[in-house]
Amino acid sequence: MDISRLLSRAGNPVPTGIDRVEMEYVLYLLDHAAERTIFVAMHPFGHIGVLEHDEVITFIEQTAALWDGKEAFPHKATWNARRLVFARTLMSRRTLPSGGIYLLLSHHHLSRPDAIARFIRRHGAVFVPMIHDLIPLEFPEYARPAEPARHLRRIATVTALADGVIVPSKVVADSLAPFIARSGRDIPVTVIPHGLHLHALQAAAATAPVPKQDGRPYFVSLGTIEPRKNHLLLLNVWRDLVHEMGDAAPQLILVGRRGWENENVLDMLDRCPALRGHVFEHNDLSDLQVVTLLQHAQGLLFPSFAEGFGLPLAEALGLGVPCICSDLAVFREIAGNAVTYLNPLDGPGWRSAILAHMPQARPHRLDQAEIAALGFADWPSQAAKGIDFSESIAPDTSGHNRWKLRSIS
Template sequence: MSGRQVIYFDVSDVVEFVRSNTRLSGIQRVSVEIVKTLSEQRGDHELRLICHHPTLKRMVWFSAAPFGSGYVFDHAGFCKYFAIAHRREGSIWIKEHLKRRYRSSAKRLFHGVRLRLRNLLDGGQTFARRGIATRRSRRLKPKNAFEVDFNRGDRVFISGATWGGLFQPYMEALEDAKRRLGIEVSLFVHDLIPLIAPEHVVNDVPEQFSDWLGRMCSFVDLFLVNSESTGRDLDCFMRAHVRRAVPIRVVPLAHEFLLPEDPGGALRPAPAKFFDPQRHSLGERRIRCEVLNAAMLPYVLVVGTIESRKNVWTLAIVWQEIHRRLGLDTPRLVFAGKQGWAKQAFDDFLQGSGHLDGYIRIVDRPDDAELAYLYSRCLFSVSASYYEGWGLPIGEGLWFGRPVVASNVSAMPEVGGSLVEYVDPYDPKSIRDACLRLITDEAYREAMARRIRREDLRRWSDVAEGIWQALTAPARVAPRLKAIPAGDAADVVVLAG
């Protein structure tokens, strides 16, 4: 290989996430969208995918060529390419099942043999009844996976969440490579949720995240962040916990929502000003009946993991008040996302009110085609979170040309700019009044929609170009975090206190 710098784009967290999830979540979606754009423009001599492989237990790299702009995420195909065993969502491996049930290693051995034999005899029904995943081992093929051979000046770009015990050996290997071979390490920090909003995360996540971020601060050469808000949070953390100046560059994420075509087709953008739900080639045959049913009547959309940080209980209470005022004219409130955590009050409300007599609906784990269907047909969408590092659903709602109600805190005003109706997430009356106006004043609502459609919104190609420039340009030191145009990558330096 020549002495030219290679960017190793880390996908370790995507690989790990896909082992037990068939659809991508927020941070993983961001990584895949960026890879799709960069791999279209860069060959293996400039861009490679790297991961700490869960089976090999070491770093290997893969070509990014199969993930060009026409790539559509396919769970089985992704697992095959990276040669990883995967399991159904909600299932566990046999070893995990046995550890939960039996303390004694002898009992685990006995019952492990027993369960495997029964599963073999009844054609897999034993594992299926207990939610046990069948591990399918795949042997890595040399044409897919290659040993990592760093040269001085190569850069590893970590785009996702690599904190937690699973990635500990990987971080140690990167530190060693940096010390011995002179590679550079850059990290994209999407948010500091476990530290800024620990009341919305579980167990010892804040402690794990703090330890990981402190360690990363000690050896990364460059931080990238998705918003000035996240940059300020990271700045505060480093001032308080580390004594090392680390440059921070802000690269805002995109509003663009890319739509998959019919099987065998290419991926195409779905800009709001051109998107026609009646003409797009996705075909309603690909949309689940529960999605079609939820969208059958006028509705307001809430997209994202259904968890306490998304303010879901407050939204449910607000909708109850709206229903008292509007009666049968109340639109449905449709939550589209996977089930999250710390939302007992929300679950109790749904159970006690019969999902507010059916005016609140849950669409579990929608895919991209279903999200496009829901975004394009809603009256408007709501993102009333207490905290976001960016806020993808805000931008996506705008991309489809529909009005958005969003919180006026953290990074969310950076996403929506002047196009969004802002509310105080801690004030239910503020949320209620904004939603009532958009529900009852059709002229105002559609005027907002027309203004949104005239805007030139940010695309994933803009994000990829900003990241590439940030990774390849020499660091420029600025005295403090400054306001930055939405389309630019900018630099700040953290001054150790």
């Protein structure tokens, strides 16, 4: 399994969704297949090398402790990650048992097909990547200028080299299908939704203290502050609510780091007088702190323009928290009829829905039966499905040249 993504994010106290996915597969393999799991990573020079098993475990433990808020020294994980990447991978020329599976669960170096091709050819491995979304190709306006071309190269790597692909939603599978069809290859794709730690979430929520928010009702928005997440809509709604309601207006809690090309959003956060004391940012909360906020919130607000899955939505629903979200196909795939759907451009509609979720309106919170009906699975079972899928295609290594790259542009 390739852990390049986790190593590249070493020292960050707040994981992204993709970080969590890679971590959950690592933990599953360590628990259930440690004796036959080998960890690898990409060196900046383009060499995928084998890592020392015990050192990986140490790094994973440090990272997990950091995410849980139990480790106050992120430099430990950072230093170990650098040593693993820059020393271990470069020095490693270890020959692996032939016929294994090369599992790459992030987009980390899919844009480097030659390195991947060399690695799987050298070790006789089948290649199973995970594609989280095709948003840079479908919505280039929400990506950095160079990202659409880079993502096209990633997808071309997948269609040229992959023996099977894991995706988190049917929406992503449908987006990927035309690229696979044009490649002329028959590549199996399996939909495995991301898992949840439902019991842990609910146990944490049951014991979590009430957050100090001056006793005022509040709503939560989870996610990096970037154009695709549509924070600007929420801030404009909140400015109007404060203008009309004054101190009776609810609070808005933004949980996520500031991203890129957010000038309008950041200007409002930093310079709009009406939002002061009403809108708050948190960019380094532990999982328990996020659960605490969600548990006592009037609702989760998720006005994104595009998503490949929507882990915050699933996690909030797993706690029974009311949710207001964009009317996206992937959200309907996750939430069914359990949430309020709105057009992400419908400002008046969002304002009305938010007011309908205020305490006096007594918004409905999902009970255990309704949560169970959504069919969320825990992380170990979802990781097991991904491993089972990978192993189901591993024997198919004869009869065609999987190492010859097709045209990649």
